Amino acid sequence: MNFEFYNPTKVLFGKANLEKLGEVVKAFGNKALLVTGGGSVKRNGTFDKAVASLKKSNVEIVECDGIEPNPKISSVRKGVKLVKEHNCDVIVALGGGSTMDCSKVIAAGALYDGDPWDMIFHGQENVYIPQKALPVITVPTLAATGSEMDGFAVINNEETSDKQEMCSILLYPKYSIMDPVNTFTVPKYQTAAGTADIMSHIFELYFDGTPGKYMQDRVMEGLLKTCIHFGPVACEKPDDYEARANLMWTSSWAINGFLACGLTSLWPVHAMEHQLSAVYDVTHGHGLAVLTPVWMRYILNDDNVDRFVNYGVNVFGISPDKKPYEIAELAIQKTEEVFEKMGLKLSMQDLGITDESHFESMAERAADGLD
Ligand code: NZQ
Ligand code: ZN
Secondary structure, eight states: OOOOOOOOOEEEESTTGGGGHHHHHHTTOSEEEEEEOSSHHHHSSHHHHHHHHHHHTTOEEEEEOOOOSSOBHHHHHHHHHHHHHHTOOEEEEEESHHHHHHHHHHHHHTTOSSOGGGGSOSSOSSOOOOSOOOOEEEEEOSSSSOGGGSSEEEEEETTTTEEEEEEOGGGSOSEEEEOGGGGTTOOHHHHHHHHHHHHHHHHHHHTOOOSOOHHHHHHHHHHHHHHHHHHHHHHHOTTOHHHHHHHHHHHHHHHSSTTTTTOOOOOHHHHHHHHHHHHHOOOHHHHHHHHHHHHHHHHOOTTTHHHHHHIIIIIHOOOTTSOHHHHHHHHHHHHHHHHHHTTOOOSTGGGTOOOOTTHHHHHHHHTTTOO
C-alpha cells in the first residue's frame, strides 16, 4: 500500500555520548524537566553523568522522579504541574519506556490547558489532538519499547484501570542518546521481557496479512534473529557490549515506522497485553511472551500458514521439506523455547493472574476503536 515515511529523531549511538547531553539540550532550552523512574539511573551512575553534562552547559534542572513501570496518568499530571510551575522549556527522559512515555505526554500536556488523559485514546468520542508539545530528549536505559525513536506513549489510568496510547508526530524525541553501556545494569528479568517486547513489535507486523512486503519481511527476520541470538547472551552476560548494542538498535528499528510502511496491522497482541498491564500491573514484555504463542496458534490457518513457514525456515532454520503445519507448530514451539531460555514463564498463572472476572471488560477495551 502507498505510504509516507518520516522519522525526525536524531540518534547519537555509542559509548560516552551522554557527555553531549548538555550541549544537545541547550539547543532547545535553558531549563529542563529531568524525568526518571524508581531509582535505577541513580544507582548505576547514569543520573550523575547526565546532571554533570547538563550543568556544564548551564542547563537548569527540575527533577521529576518516581515514574513507575506502566506509568500512571497521575505521574503525567505531576510532571505537567512541575513544568508549568517552573517554566521548563525542554523535557529530558532518563530511563526505560515508562519514563520516556510519561515524558512525552508531559511534553504535550504542558502546553494544553485540559487534563492530559483527554489526549490518550480510550474510546472517547472527542480525543484531544495536541497541536504543540515541548521538545523531548531521551536517554534510554533499557532496550525494549523503542519509545526513543517513535511517536507513541502508553499511559495507565489507575482510576479506571485502563491503559491506552496516544500517538503524534509531536512526540518523537528530538534526539535520543543511546549508549548500550547504560543498559548493562538491566536485570535478567527485564532484559528478557524487553527482548520479548522487541520480538512482539516485529511479530505484529510480520504476521500482518498485507501482501507484497517481501523486503520488510526479510529485514524483520534479521531483526528477529538478532533478538533470538543476543537476548539470551545479554541475560547471561549483562555487560556484553555487542549483545546490548545489537538489542538496543533493534529495539529502535522494530517500531520506528520503517517496518510498518504500507502495512495495516492493528497490533492485536499489544491491545490485549495493555489490558493485562492495566488490570494486573504485569511487566509489558512478560505479558506479551505469555500471549504470543497462544495468539500464534489461534490465528494460524490456511491463509497465513505460509508466513509461519517463512518464519520457521528463515528464522529458525527448520527444514522446508516438512509439511507446512508441522513447520508452523515447530516454529511456535521454538518461539516458546526462546522465551523460556531467557527465564520467562509462559502461563497466566505465572503472571499472577488467577481471577478471570475482568476478562470481558478487558476484551472490550482491547477492541476500543476497532470495527
Ligand atoms: O524505574 P527504574 O528504577 O528506572 O527501574 C526500571 C523498572 O523497574 C528498570 N530499569 C530500566 N533501566 C534500567 C533498569 N534497571 C536497571 N538498570 C537499568 N539501566 O526496569 C524496569 C522496567 O522499566 P520500564 O521503563 O517500565 O520498562 P520498559 O522499557 O519495558 O517500558 C515499558 C512501558 O512502555 C510501554 C509499555 O506498555 C510499558 O508501559 N510501551 C511503550 C511503547 C512505545 N512508546 O512505543 C511501545 C511498547 O509496546 C509498550 O507498550
Ligand atoms: Zn511493546
